[in-house]
Every structure is written in C-alpha cells, then in structure tokens.
Amino acid sequence: MFAQFKTLPQLFDFFKNEEVCIAYWENVRWGGNITCPHCDSENPYKTNRGYKCRNIECQKKFTAIVGTIFENTKLPLRTWFGAIYLCANHKKGVSSLQLSRDLGIHQSNAWFLLHRIRETMAEQAPQALGGEGVVVEVDTTIVGGKTKTMNNKKRKSFKGDRNAAMANKTAVTGYIERGGAIRFDVVDPNENEPDMVRKHIDTESVLMTDTANTYVAVGKEYAAHESVDHSRNEYVRGHAHTNTIEGAFSHFDRMVMGTYHFVSPKHLQAYANECAYRYNTRKSLDPVRFEDTVLRCSGVRLKYKGLVGKS
Numbered sequence: 001m002f003a004q005f006k007t008l009p010q011l012f013d014f015f016k017n018e019e020v021c022i023a024y025w026e027n028v029r030w031g032g033n034i035t036c037p038h039c040d041s042e043n044p045y046k047t048n049r050g051y052k053c054r055n056i057e058c059q060k061k062f063t064a065i066v067g068t069i070f071e072n073t074k075l076p077l078r079t080w081f082g083a084i085y086l087c088a089n090h091k092k093g094v095s096s097l098q099l100s101r102d103l104g105i106h107q108s109n110a111w112f113l114l115h116r117i118r119e120t121m122a123e124q125a126p127q128a129l130g131g132e133g134v135v136v137e138v139d140t141t142i143v144g145g146k147t148k149t150m151n152n153k154k155r156k157s158f159k160g161d162r163n164a165a166m167a168n169k170t171a172v173t174g175y176i177e178r179g180g181a182i183r184f185d186v187v188d189p190n191e192n193e194p195d196m197v198r199k200h201i202d203t204e205s206v207l208m209t210d211t212a213n214t215y216v217a218v219g220k221e222y223a224a225h226e227s228v229d230h231s232r233n234e235y236v237r238g239h240a241h242t243n244t245i246e247g248a249f250s251h252f253d254r255m256v257m258g259t260y261h262f263v264s265p266k267h268l269q270a271y272a273n274e275c276a277y278r279y280n281t282r283k284s285l286d287p288v289r290f291e292d293t294v295l296r297c298s299g300v301r302l303k304y305k306g307l308v309g310k311s
C-alpha cells in the first residue's frame with residue numbers, strides 16, 4: 001500500500017510537485033531497489049536528472065519513467081496520476097474531450113494518455129474462465145449503434161442497406177462467470193467460434209448460451225450446457241438465462257456510445273478491456289483501483305484479494 005486517495009483534491013494535494021511524483025513513482029516501481037532498465041543492474045548512482053548505471057558494459061543514464069507508459073511524453077507525472085485516477089474510477093469511462101477539460105491539457109494529449117492507461121487494463125496472461133460447477137454465460141452482440149437505437153434520419157440514410165448499416169460496427173463476444181469475472185473478445189471473422197469458447201471457458205463449467213447453432217456441438221464438451229431460445233421469446237427458464245452477460249453488454253454499449261460516442265473497430269478491443277477491467281474490479285474502492293492501475297503501469301499486479309477489496 002502506498003498513499004491512499006479518496007478524492008481527486010486529496011490526490012493533487014499529495015502530488016504537489018514533480019519531485020513528489022517522481023519519489024512516489026520510484027517507490028512504486030523499484031521499492032528502494034533502483035534497477036537499470038537497460039541491463040537490470042542494481043547498482044546505479046544518482047545524477048542531477050536521474051541515475052547512471054555503474055555496469056561497465058552499460059553505463060547508460062536513466063530515470064524512473066524509462067520503459068514505462070509515461071515515457072516519451074512531455075506531460076508531468078502529476079497530470080498522468082490525475083488522468084489515471086479519473087480513468088480508473090469513472091464508472092462509464094472518461095472521454096478525451098472531458099479529460100482535456102478536467103486537466104487543462106490538449107485533447108490529443110488526453111487521447112494519448114487514455115490509450116496508454118487503457119493498455120495497462122488488458123489481462124496479461126488470461127486463463128480460461130469458470131471451473132467445476134461455475135456457470136459461464138456466453139453471448140455475442142453488435143457494438144456501436146444498433147439501428148433500433150438510431151434516430152430516424154440516420155436510420156433512413158441507410159435505406160434498408162444492411163451492409164451500410166453494418167459498416168463500422170463490430171461484433172463482440174462476452175464470457176461471464178455468474179458472480180465472477182468477465183471477458184470481452186472482439187470477433188475476428190476468421191476465428192472459429194467453438195474454438196473461442198474452448199479457449200475462454202474451462203470445460204468443467206456449466207455453459208449457458210442462447211440456442212445459436214454455433215454452441216450445440218461445443219456444448220457437448222462441457223460439464224453441462226443449457227440454453228434459452230430467444231427466437232421463441234424464451235429468456236428465463238429456471239436458472240437458465242443469459243441475463244448477466246446481456247446486462248454487461250448494455251453497460252458496455254452505454255460506455256461506448258454514451259461516453260465515447262464512436263469507437264473504431266481497430267480500438268474496440270482496448271475499450272472492451274477497459275470495460276471488463278472496471279467490471280472485474282467493481283467491488284474495489286476507488287483508492288485501491290487507482291493504486292492497482294498505477295502498479296500495472298510498472299508491471300506489478302495487486303493480488304486479486306486486494307483488488308476485490310477483501311484485504
């Protein structure tokens with residue numbers, strides 16, 4: 001645990017100047033064991049602007065931001081930490097326009113910051129979800145403006161041309177453990193859907209889907225497979241339903257359309273990761289989520305226990 005911030009003013013009071021920020025960041029990154037990012041030698045000496053490696057074969061100069069997401073920007077760490085706090089804790093995300101206003105920086109800088117912060121929110125070594133007795137719901141949705149939610153003018157502009165209406169829309173598959181974690185995967189048309197199910201869900205799990213043909217054969221490989229027939233208006237039958245994943249999709253859709261208005265297919269996976277990260281840390285307190293995101297910037301991970309606020 002490092003410093004804890006319950007509010008943004010507390011955070012900016014603490015990070016009052018760049019020196020404090022750098023000392024904080026050095027502690028997060030190295031914990032007193034200053035290590036050369038070029039050769040991993042632990043014996044540097046301090047210079048006016050940072051450190052210099054003592055290893056004869058290296059002798060490179062470095063600072064604590066070398067090799068991190070903070071590198072190659074002219075923005076002070078104070079701005080970064082403010083951005084991380086806002087990005088990690090806004091329930092529906094924060095747009096680059098909003099962030100640029102909040103922090104008094106140019107929108108292109110805000111956009112760049114948000115993308116880099118988002119990168120840290122991706123799962124590093126994703127394991128299959130579920131396990132013995134765990135129900136995992138799977139469903140696929142279209143993200144980015146369904147025609148039924150468009151205004152009339154825009155919908156009419158497609159004149160029933162389905163391909164035009166589908167342009168700039170991407171399918172996303174969601175996998176969710178009931179009461180547990182979620183993962184979104186942007187659908188690559190070349191991928192085989194049953195293979196994706198195998199990759200993301202442990203076969204000991206109870207698979208819960210709609211009646212799409214895709215799931216019939218792969219479902220037999222699972223401990224159990226139950227489905228509801230949406231085409232017959234069947235949405236819940238006992239504990240058989242896909243309401244959890246549909247709820248998560250609607251949250252994702254609100255984030256993409258409400259906060260970001262438009263997300264290009266190229267970047268959609270990063271936004272999906274951001275949304276999943278926020279869902280998976282939903283029980284964490286804001287200060288813990290800030291700390292976790294900062295640690296992720298240094299490659300260190302908080303233990304799951306710490307993240308879900310049980311510690």
Ligand SMILES: [Zn+2]
Binds near residue numbers: 039055
């Ligand atoms: Zn070195």
